[in-house]
Amino acid sequence: MIAVALTVTAAVLLLVPPRPRLPLSGPPHPPRRLHGRSPLLLTALALPLLATTAAVSPRTVLLAALAAALVTGALRLLAARRHDRAATDVRRRVIDLCDVLRAELAAGQTPAAALDHAAAEWPPIASAARAAATGGDVPTTLRTLATTPGADALRIVAAAWHVSHRTGHGLADVLTRTATDLRAAEHTRRIVAGELASARATARLLAALPFLTLLIASGAGGSGSGPEAGPWRFLLTQPAGLACLTAGLAFGYAGLTWIEALARDVDRLS
Numbered sequence: 129m130i131a132v133a134l135t136v137t138a139a140v141l142l143l144v145p146p147r148p149r150l151p152l153s154g155p156p157h158p159p160r161r162l163h164g165r166s167p168l169l170l171t172a173l174a175l176p177l178l179a180t181t182a183a184v185s186p187r188t189v190l191l192a193a194l195a196a197a198l199v200t201g202a203l204r205l206l207a208a209r210r211h212d213r214a215a216t217d218v219r220r221r222v223i224d225l226c227d228v229l230r231a232e233l234a235a236g237q238t239p240a241a242a243l244d245h246a247a248a249e250w251p252p253i254a255s256a257a258r259a260a261a262t263g264g265d266v267p268t269t270l271r272t273l274a275t276t277p278g279a280d281a282l283r284i285v286a287a288a289w290h291v292s293h294r295t296g297h298g299l300a301d302v303l304t305r306t307a308t309d310l311r312a313a314e315h316t317r318r319i320v321a322g323e324l325a326s327a328r329a330t331a332r333l334l335a336a337l338p339f340l341t342l343l344i345a346s347g348a349g350g351s352g353s354g355p356e357a358g359p360w361r362f363l364l365t366q367p368a369g370l371a372c373l374t375a376g377l378a379f380g381y382a383g384l385t386w387i388e389a390l391a392r393d394v395d396r397l398s
Contacts, residue, residue, distance in 0.1 A: 190370055194377060201381040208388055212395075215278030219314055221250050222281045226307035229285075233300035239266075239289070252276070267293075281310050317395060324391045331387040335380045 225246050232242030240260035247257040256269040270286035273279055284306050292299040345359050363369040 187365070187370065190374070191364065194374060197381075198377060201377075201384075205384060205388065208392075211277065212392070218276060218278030219281065219310075219317075222279055222285070223307055223310045223314065225250060225253065226285065226303045226310065230300050230303040230307065233298075233303070239292075239299055281306075284310070320395060324394060328387060328391060331384055335384055338376060338380070 228246045228249065229239075229242045232245050233239065237245070240257070243253065243260045243266070244257040247254040252273060256266055256273065258264070259266045259269045267286040267290040270282045270289065274282035274286070285303070288299065288302040288306055292302060342359055342363075361369075363373045
């Protein structure tokens with residue numbers, strides 16, 4: 129039973145791959161997956177070794193593993209939410225970029241000067257501004273920046289820049305239509321996110337209900353309640369309770385991850 133529980137715990141620790149961070153300035157860097165996974169791999173590999181140590185009981189090892197899995201899962205879910213918020217901010221930044229470029233071009237600025245002014249407000253565009261100032265390939269630089277989560281629309285800006293450079297058509301008009309389309313898409317995405325908020329809230333409530341039930345059950349015992357009484361005693365000391373606790377945490381985390389993945393897919397397709 130201990131081996132099975134440790135296997136489930138290790139699976140929970142390694143279930144979701146680490147997400148690349150959004151760059152604060154400059155071009156995005158490829159994610160270093162090996163470094164991001166190293167602490168989790170070491171934790172998962174250390175569990176069987178601790179279980180074979182004579183000085184540590186298997187029950188203590190299992191409880192420590194469950195605590196580590198619970199903390200890791202919570203941190204991963206919080207990191208995913210921060211990632212989504214950061215991607216939303218980047219999408220809004222791209223729309224603002226189109227507006228700034230359009231305004232600067234309408235005021236008579238050159239595309240390079242307009243892009244340089246936009247880079248002063250949003251530093252990640254500095255590499256594209258340098259490319260424009262030195263006669264480099266601005267569309268390729270913008271496509272590279274579009275690999276940043278939430279910056280997919282920069283590919284449209286790159287295409288507009290390329291078409292304008294090749295045909296001589298006014299870039300301001302193209303950016304105006306691009307900003308209008310991106311703003312409409314962002315409005316649709318906010319509507320979809322509002323519809324998905326209830327499903328996400330329901331999933332989090334269902335995940336928290338077992339803990340609330342345990343707190344209520346332990347408090348109903350009066351003066352004899354505590355970690356060693358009632359349901360806590362069964363879950364933390366009995367083999368069947370440890371199995372139930374491990375399975376419950378694993379299924380709860382898997383359910384939350386599944387709901388978030390479904391919501392993220394719907395948001396990406398909207």
